[in-house]
Structure formats: C-alpha cells, structure tokens
Amino acid sequence: MQHSWIESANDPEGDFPLANLPYGVFSVAGEPPRCGVAIGDRIVDLAAAEAAGLIDGQGTFDRPALNDFIALGRDAWAATRARLTELLAAEGGNPDLPTVAMADATLHLPIRVTEYTDFYASKNHAFNVGVLFRGPENALTAQWTHMPIGYNGRASSVVVSGTPIRRPMGQLKGEDGPVWRPSQRLDLELEMGAIVGADSALGDRVSVEQAEAMIFGYVLLNDWSARDVQAWEYQPLGPFQSKALGTTISPWIVTTAALEPFRCEGAPRVNPLLPYLQESRPGFFDINLAWSMNGQVMARTNYNVMYYSSAQQLAHHTESGCPMRVGDLLGTGTISGPDRDQTGALLEMTGGGKDPVTVNGESRTFIQDGDTVALHGFAQGDGYRIGFGPCTGIILPAKE
C-alpha cells in the first residue's frame, strides 16, 4: 500500500486510501458546490487545486456536478488520477494541495443523473422475488439467463446519501377494489450503480469491450421499493411509481481504475450467451457488500454473485441503437446471495413478509417510519480497502 502525507488515508480499514481517490461534489459553508476527491478524512478541493495551477481539469472542477469532467474522456481520467497520486504521496507529494475536512463539508449528488436504468441481474434475487410475485413455476422468466433484464427508472428521484425518504402513498389492491393509502410494504434494494462516462449515438451499438471502457466508476445504490404498489401496478409495463419514491446513491464515485485489482468472475453461466453479450475477460469485482437497519447488520453479500456485469448491461442497453450519455446511471439490480442472511431486500429476507426478522430486539417485515437503512461496500486489498463511503436514508411518515 502506498502511503499519503494525509495520515488518515493510511488507516488500513479506512474507505479512502491513496489507492482509491473517488470523485464527489462538496460544498463548505456558504460556498457553491464543486468537485472533490476523498482522501482519508479530507477532501481534495479540485477547483482550488486547478486555480492554484496544481492540476488540470480543463475548467470543469468548479462546477456542481462531475458530468463535464467525466465527458473529458479516459485520458483525462487517467491523467488526473496519476497527478493526484503524485500530489498526495507521502514521498514527493505536495502538502500545499488544497483540502478541506470532510467533517466540514456537505456532500451533494456527484453527477446530474442524465437517465437512470435499473437491472435485475442476481439470479438468487430474481428467482426469490419471482416466486413471491408469480409462483415457483414462472419465477425466472424464459429469457433471464439469455439477456440482462432491466427497466428505465426515474432519474429525477435519485438522491444523495443522507436525504430523507418519504413513505409513499399509493393505489393498492384492496378487498373490494383498489384503495389509496400509505405503502405498507416499503423495502430497500442493495445494489451498486455504474456511471456511464461516454456518449453513444442513436442507431449505434456498443460492444461489451467498448462498454467496459465507457464506465467511469461505481457507487452504492439503494432502490427503495414499495412492494404493494409494485404488485398492483407492474403488469404489463413494469414497475413505475413503486420505484419512484427515491433512489439513494453514495456520494463518492469509486473509479473503475481503483477497482481494477479486484476484477473477478461472476456467477457461473447456465447457458452460453449470444456473442453480443460475451465478455473477453472477467467483468465483475470482488466487493464486499452489506446492509444494516438502525445500526444492525442484516445481510452480507458480494458483487461477484451477479450474473450480468455492468458492461454487459450497458452493451445490451444499446442493442436497439439506444443512445447512452455521460451521467447515465445503471443500477446492477438487487445483489443477493443464496442464503437468507445474504439477501439484499426485505421482501426476500422475510419471504414476502411472512417470516419477520429481529432488528435490535424489534420485529420487522418491511421498513417502518423512522428506520434508517445503510448500505456498506469495500474491496479488501493487501493492507488497505477501497471503500464506498455512506449510503443511508431514513424513512419519514407518509403525507396523507
């Protein structure tokens, strides 16, 4: 592990060592939001660093979202990472690099989310949820092992970690026809999100290799879901309002470059994929994931249980010639291992609400008002971790 002159970055269990350098958007009292990089318990002020002539962001760092920096392309990503590694190194670094204490900063959404797509790529999750929605015989739809299944989500509802989430009202199936009331089956979904870093044109397709090169980085993602709204609305056009109450992402984008040492295989293939979805090298990363409720860890899993990688999902997204744009957010889908304590949603963990779990001595089937859900993720290196930082939200009561 390479050390930094910022001592807190050398903590072997810290999220933000010199090997990580994730990007975000922050502000400090009264000043406008701008781009930064997390290092230990501090944030490199990229706008100030560029103003001081220490780094070149082509004027994009003083903006309130990373989209323009990301749009500069892979060479700019690599050059910025190399320069920051140099400036922050314990030996030969530059302690004049402007930083602020993370404790003094407010973190914002790191990107303007251009469009948001969510997939469904854990076989365990797809099967478990399929059983609950459609019974065991139709649980996994016929095409599931042949293509990444996804739906377009709602970009406007993506929020940064810490934003309170309001329990939605919804039209639900009642005994004597539909009723209007607060959702009773509010759930989380433990996911990661890939940030698209390059555009593609209408009518063009992107190969899996090209897709991999287009992904700037990853965040943690909680796709809050109202299961009772979902059950009533989702046929035949898919989830809509059940998934639009809010989607929380972590404030720091961990770059593909930082995750490269953790590249690994995903779940074994049931059948060969069509050529347009085949990967020439492993497409997953060994990332330890967990979620907690009110401070109690409820489940642990790993990104490597997934069946389709973000690169495969992005390639499939362009199958029809659909244009992709910088700032598009692709949710991996809920990440669940095979066991109950590896499930990324309460729907699965409680068998559709039939088998409650205990949280700090209290019984839960779904999320109650005032509950806080947090996602956790890190890749374990030799003496360091590549961490994702916080991804939390508290549930507020419905506005009736």
Added chain:
Amino acid sequence: MQHSWIESANDPEGDFPLANLPYGVFSVAGEPPRCGVAIGDRIVDLAAAEAAGLIDGQGTFDRPALNDFIALGRDAWAATRARLTELLAAEGGNPDLPTVAMADATLHLPIRVTEYTDFYASKNHAFNVGVLFRGPENALTAQWTHMPIGYNGRASSVVVSGTPIRRPMGQLKGEDGPVWRPSQRLDLELEMGAIVGADSALGDRVSVEQAEAMIFGYVLLNDWSARDVQAWEYQPLGPFQSKALGTTISPWIVTTAALEPFRCEGAPRVNPLLPYLQESRPGFFDINLAWSMNGQVMARTNYNVMYYSSAQQLAHHTESGCPMRVGDLLGTGTISGPDRDQTGALLEMTGGGKDPVTVNGESRTFIQDGDTVALHGFAQGDGYRIGFGPCTGIILPAKE
C-alpha cells in the same frame, strides 16, 4: 377566425393560423438554433424579436431549446401569447416583426427532453394488444380501469420529425433458443405527447387540477416499437430495448391555450376513479388524428377516445412523490378507436401480423425498410384549424 398580416396564416386548412402559435426551435443556414413560433408558412424569430425590443422572453429565446422559456411559468406563457397575437394581427399588427420562411429553416427538437414516460391509455388499444400478448382472458390487467398504466421510456432516443430511424437488431425468441437478428415486427404507435412546464419536488404530490396547469402543450408522438423484441423482453419489468430505437415527435408544441376551445370528454368510465384521479372538468381535446404509410392514410381516430388524460397521467406520476421537471415528455399511449381503420399500430390493425393490409397495392403486416410513416393531427375550429405539423420518419435497414 382572427386574421394575420401574414396571408398564409389565413388559409382555413393550414396548420398554423393566428389562433395556434405553436413553439419550436429552428435554424437557418449556418446560424445557431433558436426559439420560434409557427405562423402560416413562416416562423417568428423570437430571438430577433426580443433583440428588437418587440417581445420579452427574459433572454431565453436565443437558446437551442424551449426549456428555459417554459420554466418562466404560466404568466410568461400567457403574456407571450397575448403579445404575439397583437403583433401578428391583420389589424394593428406590426409587420416589422422578424420572421423567416419555414421552407428556409431546419427544425430541431423543441425541448431538451428531461425524462420521457409513455402511458397506455386507450382501452381499445390496451385490450387489442393484451389479447395478442396474453390472450383474451388476461388482456386488460385488473388495475387498468383504476389507474393510468405507464412506463419510463428513454429520453435520449426522442428525435424530431424527419430523423431517419434505423431498424434495430435484437435478441428474439427462436425455435431453439434466442437468436440475434433484425427485428421482423417493426411497428409505429400513434400518440400525442404532453410537455411538462413546471417542476414538482421529491415527496410532493400533484393534483389533477395542478397537473393540468403544469402542462405547457402537446406534440404528435410516434413511439416506434419492435414487437418481437418486446414479446421476448417485457416480462417482468416491461418494455425496454423494444421502445428505445427512436421516438419521433413533431417539431411544434401546440399550447394548451390554443387547444382550450376543443376541450371535451374522453371515453366513458367503467368504474369510478379514486379521488386523486378525479377531474373537475373534461380533460381531453377533440383532436382529429390519422397516420399514413408512404402517403396512404391507414387509420383515422381522435384523442377523445382515450380513457386517461395527460393531467391524470401527470397526477398519477407523482403518486409516490416522484419529482417532475420542466421538459418531461408524457406520451399518451397509442390512440386507437374500436374499428380496424381507427387503430394506431400495425400490431392491432393486422391482428398481430396475421391479417395483412394493402399499402399502395403492396401487402404489409409490419413496417419494411424504406417505408415512411407520418402522423397527422388537427383540431377543427370554425373556419380554421389548430394543426400539429409533420411527424414523420423513414425506416433504414438494420446494421447487422
């Protein structure tokens, strides 16, 4: 009918009389795109008119999309319409108002489409397509008469009339597992699109009355659809790549103000709606619609056959607290009357491809390469029409 000093605006069968004044974005040779208003066979150059001190757009008219003007709000919409009506009137108008010939202009997408949602609100269409996808017993899902069913579409694939559309490749169901080939069942969908003109916040809901006041105007919309891709992919998360090959909209946004005299009831209700979807006044407009292929009119229908209005769809869209933003585009869903020559999609017209139609002497089940599809729409006033202008696209062969 009020006359204009622009003579072509006084044609009783023209699309753009003084009573219409639809907004668009245009450019003329070498100059950047800017905002304009269609009048007869000319376009009012709003940027030049503002520069000349004739009208006040608060500096938004020289931009390449109408979003910033629309965001000024309802009072600005009303003031601009009143001022243009005054400037263009035959009596008391101002012939110094800068205009360009429509024939000399290139028309662009009128808005940056923030997000795109498509609904499914013609009972005839929903039933007919439901029979083909799921059989007559499950054709209309249980919630259909209780709530507007919609899905999030892909904003990046929305294009302006005249943009060629490439036949998509797709993963399709084959005899011995999935195959990769050009879509064989390429279809149109005759729709209208509502343009959202105001923001709402995360966690807030919008009433039907508020929603109505938020809609800036309407366009024609063709949601090109690859039916074979759709059939294979759509369970359980809805249409995805089958609808992302391109969605064509007409270049002129006909304002709600211009359509107000044509307000009318829609299709009769099968059951009462929950209060959050009830309208206090009729929510539809009497708009004659048609579509043609290669110049031959294939079907005629009317917007007033629909079951849910755009205002109801927008209200439902915020049921969960989903934020709406200026520039959101809401497709009405395919507009089909009960008869074959009133259907807004070939899927319905040909009974899923089993019963071909004749187009200029040639047989068609779905769209072939080189075919041009055009949508047509106008509201018939007393001696004038409120027209929508062109909404056309030609199909290019697939890139294999």
